[in-house]
Amino acid sequence: MSDSGRGTEYFWCTRHHRVETDKDVCPAVYVLGPYRSKADAENALQSVQERNEAWDEEDRRWAGEER
Structure with missing residues (x-):
């Protein structure tokens, strides 16, 4: 068992x-x-790659760089 229980x-x-x-x-x-x-x-x-792609897309939308 881990320390977290x-x-x-x-x-x-x-x-x-x-x-x-x-x-x-x-x-x-x-x-x-x-x-x-x-x-x-x-x-x-794979999870890291998917999360990074989602964050990159979010950053583009926030910066007004939608495709």
């Missing part, structure tokens, strides 16, 4: 390109997360 947490390690748990996680500089499931951690990079 929520059970196992999962992380995507950008150094090793794998899912790690709260029991064997690399230093924070190398990981994304925590995630509630292994599947969520496996999809971390």
Whole structure:
């Protein structure tokens, strides 16, 4: 169990390109997360890309640069 009391947490390690748990996680500089499931951690990079694209679009709308 993690310190948060929520059970196992999962992380995507950008150094090793794998899912790690709260029991064997690399230093924070190398990981994304925590995630509630292994599947969520496996999809971390896709989630980051989708979120960045949405934020970029929001920034363009805010700046009046709609396409």
